[in-house]
Amino acid sequence: MSIGKTNKYLGGLLVAFFLLAAFFGWVYTPFDPLAINLRAKLEAPGSGHLLGTDEYGRDVISRLLTAARTSVSISLLTVSFAVIFGTLLGSVSGYARGWVDRLVMLFTDTLLAFPSILLALALLSILGANMYGVVLALGLAYMPTVTRVVRGAVMSLREQQFIEASRLMGHPVHYTLWAHVVPNCLAPVIVIATSMFGSVLLTESALSFLGLGVPPPAPTWGNMLAGARPYMAQAPWLGIFPGLCIALTLLGINLFGDYVRDRFDPRMRGL
Amino acid sequence: MIKFVLSRLLSAVPTLFLVSVAVFTLIRLIPGDPVALMLGDNVDPQVYAAMSHQLGLDRPIPVQFVLWLKSLLSGDLGRSITSDQEVLPLVLHRFAISAQLVLVAVTIATVFAVPLGMLAAWRQNSAFDLGVVVGGTILMSIPTFWMGLMMLLFFGLQLGWLPVLGYVSLGENFWDGAVYLLMPVATLVLHETGILVRMARASTLDVLRLDYVTHARAKGLSEGQVLRRHVARNAFGPTWTLLGLILGNLLGGVAVVETVFTIPGLGRLIVESIFGRDYPVLQGCLLFVAITYVVVNLIVDLCYPIFDPRVKSA
Numbered sequence: 001m002s003i004g005k006t007n008k009y010l011g012g013l014l015v016a017f018f019l020l021a022a023f024f025g026w027v028y029t030p031f032d033p034l035a036i037n038l039r040a041k042l043e044a045p046g047s048g049h050l051l052g053t054d055e056y057g058r059d060v061i062s063r064l065l066t067a068a069r070t071s072v073s074i075s076l077l078t079v080s081f082a083v084i085f086g087t088l089l090g091s092v093s094g095y096a097r098g099w100v101d102r103l104v105m106l107f108t109d110t111l112l113a114f115p116s117i118l119l120a121l122a123l124l125s126i127l128g129a130n131m132y133g134v135v136l137a138l139g140l141a142y143m144p145t146v147t148r149v150v151r152g153a154v155m156s157l158r159e160q161q162f163i164e165a166s167r168l169m170g171h172p173v174h175y176t177l178w179a180h181v182v183p184n185c186l187a188p189v190i191v192i193a194t195s196m197f198g199s200v201l202l203t204e205s206a207l208s209f210l211g212l213g214v215p216p217p218a219p220t221w222g223n224m225l226a227g228a229r230p231y232m233a234q235a236p237w238l239g240i241f242p243g244l245c246i247a248l249t250l251l252g253i254n255l256f257g258d259y260v261r262d263r264f265d266p267r268m269r270g271l
Numbered sequence: 272m273i274k275f276v277l278s279r280l281l282s283a284v285p286t287l288f289l290v291s292v293a294v295f296t297l298i299r300l301i302p303g304d305p306v307a308l309m310l311g312d313n314v315d316p317q318v319y320a321a322m323s324h325q326l327g328l329d330r331p332i333p334v335q336f337v338l339w340l341k342s343l344l345s346g347d348l349g350r351s352i353t354s355d356q357e358v359l360p361l362v363l364h365r366f367a368i369s370a371q372l373v374l375v376a377v378t379i380a381t382v383f384a385v386p387l388g389m390l391a392a393w394r395q396n397s398a399f400d401l402g403v404v405v406g407g408t409i410l411m412s413i414p415t416f417w418m419g420l421m422m423l424l425f426f427g428l429q430l431g432w433l434p435v436l437g438y439v440s441l442g443e444n445f446w447d448g449a450v451y452l453l454m455p456v457a458t459l460v461l462h463e464t465g466i467l468v469r470m471a472r473a474s475t476l477d478v479l480r481l482d483y484v485t486h487a488r489a490k491g492l493s494e495g496q497v498l499r500r501h502v503a504r505n506a507f508g509p510t511w512t513l514l515g516l517i518l519g520n521l522l523g524g525v526a527v528v529e530t531v532f533t534i535p536g537l538g539r540l541i542v543e544s545i546f547g548r549d550y551p552v553l554q555g556c557l558l559f560v561a562i563t564y565v566v567v568n569l570i571v572d573l574c575y576p577i578f579d580p581r582v583k584s585a
Contacts, residue, residue: 229420
């Protein structure tokens with residue numbers, strides 16, 4: 001199978017599988033993911049609990065499914081936040097130019113001067129470790145990338161004749177932006193948004209692993225891995241499955257991201 | 272050349288200033304009163320006022336900023352609330368530990384990844400190329416903290432070859448230190464190789480389709496000469512830039528790897544200072560990492576003309 005097809009089908013399949021798992025975990029889990037049962041603690045994977053139980057006797061597969069839902073919602077919300085506000089700032093900044101542009105870019109470049117995980121860590125200590133804190137912190141950390149890309153696209157678009165025509169027809173600025181400028185810079189936005197899902201998911205798990213994400217007892221793949229560390233010798237499955245979930249989801253997103261890039265940016269085809 | 276270097280150096284000054292403004296603002300936005308935090312609840316109002324005054328917190332914000340910037344420029348980042356150590360030496364000490372790990376890992380990853388990526392691009396769509404792309408994508412999809420845990424599980428617990436806990440610095444005892452660094456370095460190398468190999472391949476493919484490569488082949492150069500003299504140098508540019516970003520990111524962001532392998536590096540210090548609400552330390556770390564990030568990227572920019580002399584005139 002060629003690389004392009006692997007990207008499309010294997011990537012799509014993995015992503016679909018985890019979206020489905022997230023949805024499934026929302027409607028049904030075999031056990032209550034939070035129910036503590038000390039008589040059944042650290043049970044190995046088997047017939048009773050498909051993927052075993054953790055140190056409090058909680059069912060691992062139920063927790064993995066619930067965590068999939070949390071990760072998917074955080075990634076979706078974060079990427080939406082970054083894309084919506086990044087596009088807004090980028091298009092206004094690129095279209096207006098002048099001092100508006102300088103102000104927006106000053107803000108953007110300052111945020112870009114920090115490594116994104118560090119910025120997210122710093123923002124989390126202000127916003128507090130909870131789901132919306134994580135979304136806002138990651139959203140702000142990833143927004144500048146979108147702003148820069150959109151601004152670049154808008155700067156070259158605004159000089160084109162159809163935009164000038166829209167201006168000459170007397171359309172208000174917000175109409176020209178919304179109807180003509182933004183739709184024409186969607187391709188690069190879609191490409192970075194797809195790959196952003198991967199890095200948001202990874203950063204979110206890393207924050208959870210460090211104990212700075214969604215707080216326990218709510219399960220996330222990252223905090224399940226952190227919780228598994230002291231029990232690695234007796235219960236290796238606790239450390240294997242959550243990580244496998246992260247890795248496979250990321251693989252899916254990365255493969256699918258490559259496909260999306262090839263699809264929307266033909267110049268990059270086959271790279 | 273001197274003009275190029277000077278303009279790049281100058282362009283870093285406003286960025287560094289903005290970074291310091293951002294850190295100052297961030298730290299002051301953290302909910303909670305630092306004086307109450309240091310002295311505890313139920314404190315005598317007079318003591319409270321004295322402490323506020325001593326820390327300069329009773330002055331207007333802009334004055335506070337100028338004073339803060341002044342002490343910053345003289346290298347004074349304050350003292351840790353929890354351990355009362357001076358922040359700057361603490362940060363530098365921890366940074367040295369992280370830097371060892373990161374520099375070794377990134378160097379090894381580059382040495383592996385760049386030739387592999389170039390060869391894969393040269394033989395595009397061959398089985399070797401497919402293997403490199405698939406391998407690279409898999410490696411970059413495995414989070415470092417999980418790869419680290421799995422290494423600990425396999426080499427530490429199952430096989431018992433390598434120590435599971437602890438850290439010995441290279442300076443103290445080189446061989447013991449190297450044994451402790453083996454797994455963390457391997458974890459980082461594998462992950463970064465995945466990212467770099469894809470970049471090296473992509474930028475080589477970009478160069479290979481250019482006209483001057485066809486020209487070089489047409490004039491009868493051997494494939495080895497074409498690759499070495501015409502492709503390699505030009506294809507390395509984008510990878511070099513990515514290398515700067517990776518290095519900058521890792522120098523402040525190896526917290527997860529340091530957590531897995533219990534290495535007392537800068538990343539751990541950041542996480543500890545957040546948990547301990549040790550704001551002077553957090554502030555020092557943020558500043559230090561952001562400045563390192565800017566400086567690393569500046570150095571990368573300055574070295575760029577070595578591979579691609581065209582940027583000098585741009």
